[in-house]
Amino acid sequence: MTEPVHVSGVGMTRFGKHPDRTLKDLAGEALDAVFEDAGLKPVDLDVAYCANSVAGIVTGQEAIRGQTVLHPYGIGGLPVFNVENACASSSSAVHLAWQAVMSGTADTALVLGFEKLHHQDRAVSYRALASAVDVEVHPPGEGSPFLRHAAEAAEAYLARIGGDQRTLAQIAAKSHHHSSLNPYAQYREPYTAEEILASPSVGGGLTRLMCAPIGDGAAALLLSRQPGHGGRPAVRIASTVVGSAHPHRTDVPPIAERVATLAFGAAGLAPGDVDVVELHDTTAFNELRLYEELGLFAPDELVDVVAGDRTKLGSAGPVVNPSGGLVSRGHPVGATGAAQLVELVWQLRGDAGERQVEGARIALAQNGGGRVGHETAALAVTLLERSL
Incomplete structure (x- = not known):
């Protein structure tokens, strides 16, 4: 064995x-x-x-x-x-x-x-972030292809599930509340949904406080x-799977769904087994979409999930981004995936202090980066399990 x-x-x-x-x-x-x-x-x-x-x-x-x-x-x-x-x-x-x-x-x-x-x-930081695309398709100087894509996709996705800009603000407010409890977070201030909606627009219904900062x-x-x-x-790695963008995106499920399915299969687990999640929320919209793609919630329940704070600390869960996520814990890109797993190990050990998810036994981390064609270029899903 x-x-x-x-x-x-x-x-x-x-x-x-x-x-x-x-x-x-x-x-x-x-x-x-x-x-x-x-x-x-x-x-x-x-x-x-x-x-x-x-x-x-x-x-x-x-x-x-x-x-x-x-x-x-x-x-x-x-x-x-x-x-x-x-x-x-x-x-x-x-x-x-x-x-x-x-x-x-x-x-x-x-x-x-x-x-x-x-x-x-700041132009140096923006150039670094914008380099994670096919530069022949998206030449430098066109602005952030990631924010542009998120803004465009958010409008269509919200229309499909019956949500609106406030849905995104509620997700971001949850994340900022969580980070206010995290001494390792870049942002420690809680914000209401109204304050998040009133922050400067970055386009397409997204505001600054809905997006990950530079750090x-x-x-x-x-x-x-x-x-x-x-x-x-003891905390063991139940499974770890890494995938890349598929050249025929229209013929297959989204990359997060594909990689998560493999990770759950390798671990002998299902989305319903997960108690706590750290996912790659470069924007609040990314978090919303990943609820569906990771199999955590069905699309027809997403608006109610967000409105009811069902992923917030103290809820039945799964609790999502108790660290504050990228939106408010921060996103120094090369450190982000490791930081997600550090947080989840603390959660499974019972060492997370005020942001502890009580009784957490199974944890999921999803971390993606770059863009090729219509998909995230590289994406990892890791499942952790606490020994009984």
């Missing part, structure tokens, strides 16, 4: 704009936290997977990003793999680390996601055959 792969340690920085901090500094804070949490030392590592998406554009560091941030920490000699897969970089790194431990080629694997997205020249941060996990130390509940 295959031995389970556990998340034996987690750690992260607070996300936000950190103009005076370097990639090495942010990575070092996350590394300190993950090794302390796991009760391990750098010498215990067999392999490291370092995830980053846009350092080449924002900081000029290319090619050996992982080696440059690990070297000052004293980690070297072992295999170091640099993983770049748009916003799904660190969830892709988790998938690769899981393969290494599952196959027996490593006993302990480090996943480190880190990003400096904030730049004093910096790092998050880390240690994967091992050992469940960790300190008598805490």
Whole structure:
């Protein structure tokens, strides 16, 4: 029988704009936290997977990003793999680390996601984000293809399910409430739906407070055959699946549905088993659409789900984005997927403080990035399970 792969340690920085901090500094804070949490030392590592998406554009560091941030920490000699897969970089790194431990080629694997997205020249940050598309189709300087697509798609989707702009504002208000309880979040202020509707428009019914901000941060996990130390509940990876954009989108279900179906099948679970979710809400609209695509709710109940706060802390759940999600916890792209899993490990251990989802046993993370054709270019779904 295959031995389970556990998340034996987690750690992260607070996300936000950190103009005076370097990639090495942010990575070092996350590394300190993950090794302390796991009760391990750098010498215990067999392999490291370092995830980053846009350092080449924002900081000029290319090619050996992982080696440059690990070297000052004293980690070297072992295999170091640099993983770049748009916003799904660190969830892709988790998938690769899981393969290494599952196959027996490593006993302990480090996943480190880190990003400096904030730049004093905002045009640099926007150029970095806009690079995650086919630039022959969307040349630089056309504005954000992601916001443009979201704005266009939101109008049609809301019409189909009977929702309106307030539906999106209610989702964003829920996320901002959750982040007000999260000391690691970029935004700590709660906002009402009315305040969110009144914030500056970014087009197509989306307002600024419905969208993920630009920020910096790092998050880390240690994967091992050992469940960790300190008598805490063990958290294992029940499944991890990564997919890419399909060249014939009109002939197949959306990518999130395809990848989630595979992940549930591999884990022997169903959407109804999930207690807590961290999903990739670059906008509040993305969260709404993913409720359907991940199989959490049927489309004809979505408006009532949102109006009734059925994904908010304290509800029957599943609780969605208790961290605040990308919209308010923040979205330093190379760190986002790892941060989702850090939050879910805390939830399954019972270590999430004021934002704890009571009795959480099964957790789902969905993390996607980039765009090719009509779909997200890379998307990962990871299911975690707390040992009974």
